[in-house]
Amino acid sequence: MSVLDSKIPEGPLKDKWTNYKNNIKLVNPANKRSIDVIVVGTGLAGGSAAATLAELGYNVKAFCYQDSPRRAHSIAAQGGINAAKNYQGDGDSIHRLFYDTVKGGDYRSREENVYRLAEVSTNIIDQCVAQGVPFARDYGGLLDNRSFGGVQVSRTFYAKGQTGQQLLLGCYSAMSRQIGKGKIEMHNRHEMMEIVKVDGKARGIIARNLVTGELERHSAHAVVIASGGYGNVFYLSTNAMGSNVSAGWKIHKKGAFFANPCYTQIHPTCIPQHGDQQSKLTLMSESLRNDGRIWVPAKKEDAEAVRAGKLTGLDIAEEDRDYYLERRYPSFGNLVPRDVASRAAKERTDAGYGVGTSESGEAVYLDFSAAIMRYGQEQANIHGHHDASDAKIKELGTDVIEKKYGNLFQMYEKITADNPYATPMKIYPAVHYTMGGVWVDYNLMTTIEGCYCIGEANFSDHGANRLGASALMQGLADGYFVLPYTIGDYLADDIRTGAIPTDSVDFDEAEKSVQSQMDFFVNNNGTKSVDYFHKRLGKIMWNKVGMARNEKVLNEAITEIKQLREEFWKEVKVPGTSASMNPELAKAARVADFLELGELFARDALAREESCGGHYREEHSTEEGEAMRDDKNFTHVTAWEHKGEPSDAVLHKEELKYENIELKTRSYK
Amino acid sequence: MSAAKGLNLTLKVWRQKNDKDKGLMETYQVSDISADSSFLEMMDILNEQLINEGNDPVAFDHDCREGICGSCSMYINGEAHGPGREITTCQLHMREFKDGETIYIEPWRAKAFPVIKDLVVDRGGFDRIMAAGGFVSVNTSGNTQDANNIPIPKADADKAFDAATCIGCGACVATCKNASAMLFVSAKVSQFALLPQGKVEASERVQNMVAQMDEEGFGNCTNTGACEVECPKGISLENIARMNREYLNASFTSEET
Numbered sequence: 001m002s003v004l005d006s007k008i009p010e011g012p013l014k015d016k017w018t019n020y021k022n023n024i025k026l027v028n029p030a031n032k033r034s035i036d037v038i039v040v041g042t043g044l045a046g047g048s049a050a051a052t053l054a055e056l057g058y059n060v061k062a063f064c065y066q067d068s069p070r071r072a073h074s075i076a077a078q079g080g081i082n083a084a085k086n087y088q089g090d091g092d093s094i095h096r097l098f099y100d101t102v103k104g105g106d107y108r109s110r111e112e113n114v115y116r117l118a119e120v121s122t123n124i125i126d127q128c129v130a131q132g133v134p135f136a137r138d139y140g141g142l143l144d145n146r147s148f149g150g151v152q153v154s155r156t157f158y159a160k161g162q163t164g165q166q167l168l169l170g171c172y173s174a175m176s177r178q179i180g181k182g183k184i185e186m187h188n189r190h191e192m193m194e195i196v197k198v199d200g201k202a203r204g205i206i207a208r209n210l211v212t213g214e215l216e217r218h219s220a221h222a223v224v225i226a227s228g229g230y231g232n233v234f235y236l237s238t239n240a241m242g243s244n245v246s247a248g249w250k251i252h253k254k255g256a257f258f259a260n261p262c263y264t265q266i267h268p269t270c271i272p273q274h275g276d277q278q279s280k281l282t283l284m285s286e287s288l289r290n291d292g293r294i295w296v297p298a299k300k301e302d303a304e305a306v307r308a309g310k311l312t313g314l315d316i317a318e319e320d321r322d323y324y325l326e327r328r329y330p331s332f333g334n335l336v337p338r339d340v341a342s343r344a345a346k347e348r349t350d351a352g353y354g355v356g357t358s359e360s361g362e363a364v365y366l367d368f369s370a371a372i373m374r375y376g377q378e379q380a381n382i383h384g385h386h387d388a389s390d391a392k393i394k395e396l397g398t399d400v401i402e403k404k405y406g407n408l409f410q411m412y413e414k415i416t417a418d419n420p421y422a423t424p425m426k427i428y429p430a431v432h433y434t435m436g437g438v439w440v441d442y443n444l445m446t447t448i449e450g451c452y453c454i455g456e457a458n459f460s461d462h463g464a465n466r467l468g469a470s471a472l473m474q475g476l477a478d479g480y481f482v483l484p485y486t487i488g489d490y491l492a493d494d495i496r497t498g499a500i501p502t503d504s505v506d507f508d509e510a511e512k513s514v515q516s517q518m519d520f521f522v523n524n525n526g527t528k529s530v531d532y533f534h535k536r537l538g539k540i541m542w543n544k545v546g547m548a549r550n551e552k553v554l555n556e557a558i559t560e561i562k563q564l565r566e567e568f569w570k571e572v573k574v575p576g577t578s579a580s581m582n583p584e585l586a587k588a589a590r591v592a593d594f595l596e597l598g599e600l601f602a603r604d605a606l607a608r609e610e611s612c613g614g615h616y617r618e619e620h621s622t623e624e625g626e627a628m629r630d631d632k633n634f635t636h637v638t639a640w641e642h643k644g645e646p647s648d649a650v651l652h653k654e655e656l657k658y659e660n661i662e663l664k665t666r667s668y669k
Numbered sequence: 670m671s672a673a674k675g676l677n678l679t680l681k682v683w684r685q686k687n688d689k690d691k692g693l694m695e696t697y698q699v700s701d702i703s704a705d706s707s708f709l710e711m712m713d714i715l716n717e718q719l720i721n722e723g724n725d726p727v728a729f730d731h732d733c734r735e736g737i738c739g740s741c742s743m744y745i746n747g748e749a750h751g752p753g754r755e756i757t758t759c760q761l762h763m764r765e766f767k768d769g770e771t772i773y774i775e776p777w778r779a780k781a782f783p784v785i786k787d788l789v790v791d792r793g794g795f796d797r798i799m800a801a802g803g804f805v806s807v808n809t810s811g812n813t814q815d816a817n818n819i820p821i822p823k824a825d826a827d828k829a830f831d832a833a834t835c836i837g838c839g840a841c842v843a844t845c846k847n848a849s850a851m852l853f854v855s856a857k858v859s860q861f862a863l864l865p866q867g868k869v870e871a872s873e874r875v876q877n878m879v880a881q882m883d884e885e886g887f888g889n890c891t892n893t894g895a896c897e898v899e900c901p902k903g904i905s906l907e908n909i910a911r912m913n914r915e916y917l918n919a920s921f922t923s924e925e926t
Contacts, residue, residue, distance in 0.1 A: 052809040067730060070837055071738040087817060087818050123811035132812040132866045134830040141820030159830055165737055166833060172809065173804035180800035188793070211785055256681045275706040279713055280734045321853045350820040415707075450763065453902050480809045529720045531713070575720055580687070583728055 004257070004639055004654045005649050007441040008112045011291045013660050014094075017116045019138055020442075021485055025492035025618055032057030034498070035491050036220040038205055041191045042069030045544035046457025047171035048225030048479025053514020054178035056484060057490075062175070063068070063187045063207055063216055065586070070172040073228060073240040074475060077164025078408065079148065080156035081268035083121040086285035088145055092153040099661060101470060103465020103475045104150040105435070106629065107663050108260075108637070110490035110656060113444060113460045120481040121473050125157055127480055133170040135159050147290055148468035150337035150668070156469040161408045167472055190216070191586060192247045193514040194452065195223060195254050196506050202251075202451035202501045203500045204512050208584060213579040215514055217507045219500035221491055222450045224483065225251060229456040230432035231264065233594045233601065234546075237238075237431035238270060238283040244590040244595050247608040248438050248457050256446035257639035257652060261597065262605035263488040265466055265614050266547050267432030268294075268341035272356050281364050281430040282415055284366070285408055286468040289334045290399065291371035292425070294341070296353040296364050298322040306355045313355070313365050313424040324348055332668040339465045339627075340668060342429035346547050347625055355426060367424035372397035413438050429547065433471060435462040435614065436604070439639040439654075443486035444478060447641075452487060454478035459637070463668075464613025504549050518578035521588045526573035531585045533568045537561065537591070537598055545602050552608040552620040558599055563646070565595040599646035607651060631663050675701030676763055676836065680715060682727055685784050689740040694773075708751065708761040709734060709741065711715040735775050736901060739836030742843070743788055744775040747901040749840035757838060757901045777839050779848035781886040792839050794885035795853060801881035802874040803832040803857045805866050825863050832859040834902045841896035841904075848887030852896040854882050855912035862915050872919035879916055 027035065035058050039050040042064040050062040064072060086092040096116040102109055125143070129135065135157050136144040145154040148328045159166040178184040189210040196204040196219070230245035231237035252258045269284045273470025297303040297321050305311040324344055337405040338343075348354065356363030373390075379386040388396070398421050402409070412420050431588035438446050438453040440460055446453050454477040462470065486512050544557035568591070576582040611620040611627035612634070620628045637654040677700045685692030699718065702711050709731050716726035732740040736805045741758040745751030774788065782790040793796065807813065821829075833856070841852035858875050861867025865875070888911055897906045 018691060055808045064730060066738070067792060068837065070796075071732055071740050073733060073738070074737055075836075076733045076737050086814070110798075120811070125816045126813045127807075127809055127811065129805045129816040129819060130805065130866060132829075132864050133860050134826055134833050134864065135816075136830075136862065137823050137826040138823055139823050141822050141826075142817050159833075162834060165836075166830070169833065173799070174809070176796070176799040177806060179796070186796075188796070213798070238735075240738065241734060242732050275703050277703050277710050277714065279710045280706070282735045351845055410755075411760075414736075414756060417760070417764060432920045457805070481811055484809070531717060532833070562726040573720060575723070575725055580727055581789070584726060 001656055003652055004439065005441065006110065006654060007443055008258060009442065013111065013115050017119055018222070024485060024489035027488050027492050027495060029057050031495040033059070035059065035494055036061065036499070037222050037224060038218060038220040039063070039224045039226060040205065040227035041072065041228060041310060041455070041457070042175065043072035043074035043226065043228055043455060043477030043632045044168055044171060045457070045479045046224070047072065047175055049224055049226060049454060051171060051174035051178055051183055052480055052484045055544055060178070060184045061187065062184050062194055063190045065189065065210060067188050069175055069186065069188070070169060072168060073243055074472070075165045076240065077472055078283065079287040080146065080158035080163045080469040081124065081167065081476070082148070082155050082467070083125045083157060083473065084118055084215045085122050085125060085156060087143060088154045091418045092155050092452065096153065097121060097155065100151045101461070101467060102463065102661050103666060104404050104465055104467035106465050106666055107463065107631070107635070107658065108612050108656065109427045109461055109463030111658060111660055116482065117461050117474060117477050119616055120317045120477045123481055124473065124476045128170050130168050130169060131170045131173060133159070133166050134164070139459070146287055147335060148284055149289060161173065161287065161405060164472060167476065173604055175607050178608040192250065193589070194510045195251050195448070197254060197448065198500065198504065198506045200202045201449045204343045204502065204507065206514050208514070211581050213582060215511055217502035217511060221494045221497060221500065222452065222487055224452045224454060225438065225457055226454045226479070229437070230594070230597060231431045231434055233537065233598050234431040235368050236273065236278060236281050236542070238281050241280060244593065245256070246590050246593045248453065249445060249593040249597055251438065251448060251451055251453070253642050255642070256451060257447045257452070257641050258437070258600065259405045259437040259439035259637050259639045260464070260604065261601040262545070262615050262638070263435035263464050263610060263613060264431060265338055265433040266342040266429045266434060268338055268345055268429050269366060269427045270432070271412065272426055272428040272432035275358070276574045279334060282411065282437070283430070283432060284412060284425065284427055286338065288366060288408060291404070292334065292366040293370055293392060294325050294334055294364055294366055294369050295321045295323045296348045296355060300352050301356060303353045305360070307357060307361050309357065313367070322353070329668045336668045337465055337467060339661045342547060343616060343625070345429055352646070356428065364426045364428065365424040365428040368420070369424070372401055375400035395505065421589070433466055435459065435464060435466050445482055445486070445490065450490065452483060454483055463472070464615055517589065521572065521574040521585055522576065522578050524572055524574065526571040528571045528573055530572060530574065530584055530591050533564065533572060534591045534594065536564055537595060538563070538649035541598055541601070545605055547618050548618050549605050551606065554602050557602040558606070561595065561599045561602065565599070568595055569593065596646050599642055600649055603646065603649070604638055604640065605615065607638060608634060629665070635663070675703055676766060676768045678702060678766065678769070681771060681773045684727070684787055688783050702763050704762070704764040705760050706763045707734065707759055708743070708745070708763065710758050711763055724791070727788060728786045731759060734759040737836060738823045739838035741827060742790065742838055742840070744777060744843055746773050750784055750844045750901055752830070754898070755901055755916045756905050757836070772909045777843035779887070781848060782839060782842060792837070794850070794887065795837050795839065797885060798850070798854055798878050798881045799857065802877035805861060806870060819865055821864060829863040830861045831862070832856045832904065832908050835904050836902055838901060840899045840901060842887065844899040845888065846893065846895070847891060849890045849896070850882050850885070850887035851890040851909045851912070852900060852904055854878050857907035858912045858915055859908040871915060872923055875915040875919050876910060876923065
């Protein structure tokens with residue numbers, strides 16, 4: 001019998017959430033005023049949760065490490081947000097979105113959570129429009145949609161290539177309204193350093209003021225962690241520089257199980273690395289695959305010539321191009337899910353067909369010339385230019401592409417100094433999102449009572465691979481529409497508790513342990529910077545726990561990370577003091593956590609003896625290089641319990657039951 | 670694309686321990702910087718060098734490093750976000766500089782943006798202006814009307830979007846000789862003024878946001894247009910004109926005195 005109780009409500013799938021809401025305990029408005037909730041992180045999940053809880057009447061204390069909640073990394077999401085509105089009348093429905101998400105996640109997510117997500121998806125769009133989020137519209141004034149990978153309908157709502165920005169600013173607006181009213185006490189430039197448990201329940205946090213360096217005690221009746229994903233364990237990723245695992249890791253070390261850490265999304269279309277001085281990678285939205293075609297030269301000698309700078313993509317004739325996604329996956333073509341597209345790019349590059357100018361040749365083409373001509377012809381027809389020249393058609397088509405993806409093309413040009421309208425873009429996969437995270441039940445509560453985890457920081461909805469435009473959906477679903485119900489059911493028992501004092505032994509101890517870590521760092525006589533260790537960790541992770549994994553390299557990674565961690569504690573050098581603004585100190589604490597997570601991550605990858613979604617084990621693949629799942633032995637969530645060192649962590653399993661969807665081999669052919 | 674040889678540069682960087690400290694320009698040398706590196710990657714290299722020499726690294730705000738979070742905020746060679754148009758500091762690349770060049774790096778300078786440390790300033794004033802009215806007063810319920818019940822002419826939606834792309838970096842304030850925040854405030858006022866959802870509270874919103882802007886100590890607008898030139902998102906001056914109309918309209922029609 002598993003120690004994990006997912007607390008799935010009874011009844012048929014489609015009625016579970018409604019029945020649940022009808023049967024939970026409520027807190028009356030007067031009592032909400034005497035209940036405090038801490039929210040760590042102000043991205044789409046944390047921001048929407050903070051705003052909604054404050055609107056309901058709770059006293060919210062929100063924390064972010066940035067100088068304003070508006071800067072959380074949700075802001076960088078480009079492509080869009082899914083919702084089962086079926087505005088296009090193309091056969092979409094709640095069931096279809098549910099099915100696509102479970103299948104896209106390679107049958108490793110919880111049916112009930114995903115169904116609820118699909119159910120509330122339509123409310124999100126209504127809510128955002130009511131807030132004044134300027135989604136893209138068509139000429140009739142109604143909302144426009146586009147397509148994302150792994151689906152055959154158009155259900156993605158968008159605001160050019162800045163959907164995340166517009167949604168986050170919507171959240172931030174809603175938060176601002178509550179900050180103005182005093183219902184949200186906003187703590188900018190604060191980092192959560194520790195969770196405080198009183199009698200086994202989450203009752204507060206220790207936060208560090210990043211301006212003064214002071215440690216602060218904050219108490220509440222419940223703590224919500226919404227701190228995002230841990231992709232920066234790879235050092236180079238599309239995450240923001242400050243994105244970190246620390247809030248999730250601190251609660252893990254205090255009793256929250258960490259689920260499926262090895263499920264990482266490597267996004268197929270990012271700008272390739274330029275060299276060793278690189279600090280982060282930049283995504284090119286998946287929406288580009290609506291119109292862009294991915295290819296490499298069909299002849300090895302052409303690829304070699306491109307790498308040597310003797311040819312460019314334009315010199316390679318149409319018949320000498322290998323549109324490998326269209327070739328391998330004719331029914332989904334360029335819009336296969338991210339994990340499939342990334343592995344296919346790696347396969348071609350490893351086989352010697354890459355077109356990157358770096359030593360590894362790591363790049364493939366993303367080409368818009370066909371789309372430019374297609375749109376150009378359409379425009380020519382619309383405007384009655386029936387004998388338009390190729391040049392005119394190209395000009396008209398370029399204009400259409402500019403309107404659709406202008407900001408992405410501009411971003412590409414700024415980084416690479418190449419004009420993507422004229423020459424095909426070069427792209428390569430990069431770490432982008434982590435499906436794994438803190439284990440939560442149906443209520444989004446972790447294994448610590450009163451401690452919740454929402455958004456990318458939890459593990460719940462995307463299984464082993466997330467579909468495009470679903471992260472924004474999950475963040476807002478959790479914060480606007482799920483947590484505000486589930487947390488009320490828990491807080492109903494706290495109406496007589498009264499304010500939680502912060503002068504207790506529990507707060508003393510938590511603060512002391514944080515202070516001693518801070519003191520250690522600034523007093524350590526090390527010789528190497530924090531980045532030195534972070535970069536080395538990233539290299540181990542990328543080379544051995546990246547897109548393709550096997551038993552041998554995973555074991556090597558575990559040993560190397562352990563050694564690196566020991567070296568870090570001996571040799572790390574942090575300048576300055578703990579009682580002042582000290583970005584290096586903040587980084588040191590985050591990297592210390594990444595060095596532990598990295599090892600657990602590799603152990604999880606080793607324990608999962610199958611390939612599923614973003615987790616690809618070379619031992620478990622077909623001759624054609626397709627992933628092989630093992631449903632008999634691995635239709636479960638792995639949830640790790642902390643027991644000291646990452647090597648001591650104990651694995652628990654939550655069996656996944658598929659009652660509404662039949663498990664099938666995922667095929668996009 | 671890659672440079673044959675890295676750049677050697679002299680950096681003059683503003684150093685200030687805290688808000689009480691007077692601050693001064695310090696001189697540093699960096700060498701072998703790849704032309705493909707971003708400006709902030711060059712700053713990382715400088716910091717790595719400072720740490721290894723046992724010195725305090727330069728504090729600066731940065732996060733997404735792809736031009737959207739609005740954290741980075743450097744005044745480079747006398748320009749907000751440095752040379753180049755419609756970019757943030759993190760999108761500035763070293764290929765814009767010449768070998769041997771001296772680069773001056775300062776924080777945003779404005780009364781309403783006090784320096785916290787080195788190149789880090791406090792932009793909390795922007796948050797407080799937002800809290801004064803930068804929203805539509807609608808609670809989360811899931812029971813709002815269907816999104817497509819509010820058709821919005823594409824031209825209005827597009828204009829609202831263009832205004833809404835402001836990243837709140839503060840380059841407009843740093844650039845303006847009056848340290849005015851009019852471009853920032855007008856972008857938010859315009860976004861909502863252009864949309865039916867925002868019209869209900871339009872009059873109250875513009876008055877409250879402008880009042881807060883004045884209270885924060887931002888200067889007034891004298892139409893020099895420098896903000897529009899330096900804005901990394903190309904927010905148009907038209908928004909300031911629209912805000913002035915909204916404000917005037919609100920002051921004539923408002924019931925409060």
